[in-house]
Each structure stands twice: as structure tokens, then as C-alpha cells.
Amino acid sequence: MQAVPAVRLVVVLMLVALATIVVTRRLRVPYSLGLVVVGLAIAAFRLLPDVRLTPDVVLDVFLPALLFEGAWTLDIHLLRRVWLPVTLLVGPGLLLTVGICAVVLRLGAGLDWGAALLLGAILAPTDPVAVLALFRELGVGDRLRTTIEGESLFNDGVASVVYLVVLGLVVGAEQGQAVTAAAITGAVALGVVRLVLAGTALGSGAGLLVAWGLRRVDEPLLETTMTLVAAYGVYLLADALGFSGILAVVCLGLVLGNYGKRVGMSERTQEAADGFWSQVAFLANALLFLLVGAQIDLGMYLYEPGAGTLLAAAGWAIAAVLGGRAFAVYALRPVARLLRLPAHASWPPVLLWAGLRGALSMALALALPYSLPTRSTLVAATYAVVLFTLLVQGLSLREVLRRLGVGHHGASGGRARE
Secondary structure, three states, X not given: OOXXXXXXXXXXXXXXXXXXXXXXXXXXXXXXHHHHHHHHHHHHHOXXXXXXXXXXHHHHHHHHHHHHHHHHOOOHHHHHHOHHHHHHHHHHHHHHHHHHHHXXXXXXXXOOHHHHHHHHHHOOOOOOXXXXXXXXXXXXXXXXXXXXXXXHHHHHHHHHHHHHHHHHHHHHHHOOOOOOHHHHHHHHHHHHHHHHHHHHHHHHHHHHHHHHHHOOOOOHHHHHHHHHHHHHHHHHHHHHHOOOHHHHHHHHHHHHHHHHHHHHOOHHHHHHHHHHHHHHHHHHHHHHHHHHHHHOOHHHHOOOOOHHHHHHHHHHHHHHHHHHHHHHHHHOHHHHHHOOOOOOOOHHHHXXXXXOOOHHHHHHHHOOOOOOOOHHHHHHHHHHHHHHHHHHHHHHHHHHHHHHXXXXXXXXXXXXXX
């Protein structure tokens, strides 16, 4: 694609996004969900040429900015209050979700164990953008909001690690390598050390280094630019070193947002940086959700050869995600009670229904090698799950929260901090 047509396409997409956001605000619908619907219409009627969402665009362009902004604005003091439930959801909760998804997909959709585990890992990351916007509108308490936001930030990194480990095992098995319990254990252990721990250390160390640099300058434009360069630089460096770029950016954002901003930025600079990142995240989310909708081809479930098989796989994938999420959330309740974690009775159903999937799952599916025999099935199933969670769960979440008494004057909180 030439530079000028590409710029024109971006401008047109931004105009479409702005018009959609204006309409959705009047309708009191989360703008992200409206953008997905408009994207679907663009794809169905072929209103715009060459609208493509590739793994590189999601992972290298959108993801660093969105992850950094989410971590930059996350209050570390609130995160400390909910670190244990977040850890339970990101650790055993995620593994339970992947495992249950794999069992359902193996028994129901007939996928082999490798493909079933791979799809479970692809569908593990959650996307809380629409959820958090609704939570803020309804005045949902800080503890629940921070739990969902913290889970999503760290969930992306851990799920990506699981995806890479499983993909390596599946590709190795296709090449004739023996996949034993010892090989799986070793791959998981190596992945945790190399990707998770190293990525976390790199991001935290870079955050302290940038904070040191921020203390030595006092210029809003320069300091804001430093945070932008740091966000993308750390992501690219971690990726080049074979670490988790997602966790590196998250840790960088947490350090800079809660320490670097406080010790190295004046109040004027903080306001400038906050405004900049808020605008970047807004634009990135608007374009990303529009492209997510435009990427989904509903015709593959209706007209293409093998559409019936794809439709069945999509149905089982939706059931697997809901079942896996429900099992993980409710299976952790006894652990939470044993640890005496404060949580309202409405938390489990909210955590279940707020587990939307989005662009990262689509990027992981599109990044699958074309040599993988089940690639088309996994991509189609991923599209279906993303569409179902964004539209069905996303559009019904307001009513679910109302019935559970969550939000203004609700049983689990209001505007006051929990």
C-alpha cells in the first residue's frame, strides 16, 4: 500500500470512528461495541478497500500504547489491595480456563489436543475496555474495577507466554519431536523464566532508569516524548531479546505512572503527559475496535466450503470460553474464602460476564503459521468468540450489573472507594 492511500484510509477510518462515537454516546452504548458493529458493516458491504488487521499492526503499533496507558493510570495502591485475587485470576485462573477450554474443544469440536490447547491459550486474554467504560459510568467500586483491569493487564502477558509455549510444542510435534510430560514441564518452566521473569525485570529496570532521567529535565514536551519512546522502546527491546514485551511494557507503565511521574514530573508536566496518553489510548482504541469488526468475515460461516464445520467449531469455542471462565471463577471462590479475601457475592457473575475478548486474541490467531492444518478453524473460532463476547456480553452487561445491584446505589459499591 502506498503512503498517500494509507493516510487517506486512516483519515477515513478516523472520521467513521468519530461519527460512530457521537451516535453511540447518544444511545448510551459503549463506543467500542458500536465501532465493532460499524466495522462488521464495512466488511459485509465492502465499503472500504484494503481494511486489514494484521498481527504486526496489533502487537507492534496498538498494543504498546494501550498497555502503557493502562498501567500508567492504574493506581498501585489500589492494585496492592487486590493483588491476591488478581494473582489467582492470572495464575491458576488462566491455566484452569485454558485447560477447560481444551477439554471442551477436544470432546465437543473434535480438535486434537494440541489445537485445543492452542485455541484455549489464544482465547485466554481478556479485553476490558468496554467493561471499564461502563463501570465508570455506573460508578462501580474501585476494588472490582481494579481487579478486572489488573487481571487484563497481566493476563495479556501470561496468556501470550502460554500461547508461545503451546505453539512451540505443536509445531515441534508436527516436525516429529517427542512431546512428553517432561518436555511440556521443561518448556513451561523455561517460558516462565525467559519470558515472564525477564520481561518483568526489564520493564521495571527501564522504568527506574527513565524515572531517573525525568528528574533531570523539566520540559513537558520532552518528558512526555521520553515516556512514548520508553513504551515502544522497551516493547521492541524485550521482543528482540525473546522476553515478554507485554509484561515489560506493563511493568514500565506501573513504575513510571506511580513513581516516575511523582518524583520526576512537575504538576504541569503530569497534566500534559496524562492528557497525551489519554488521547493516544482513545484514538488507538477507536481504530482498533473498528478494524476488529472490519476483519471479521461473517461469510466464512455461511458460504465458504466447510462452513458448517467452522460454524460448529465456533459454537463449541463460545461454549468453551464461557464454561472455562465460569469454572475458573467459581472454582477459585473456596480459595478466596479460605484466604478471607473481601468480595461481594456479585463478583463471580460480574467477573464471568465481563470477560470479553478482543484484538489480542485475534492477533494471536492470525499469527499462527499457515502450515498448521487447523489454522482456518482456529481463526474462525477466535473471530466468533470475539464477536460474541463483545456484542452479546458487552451489550447485555449493563442489564446484568443492574440486576446484580452493582453500581450507583447498588449492593457492591457506588462511587465511594471500596
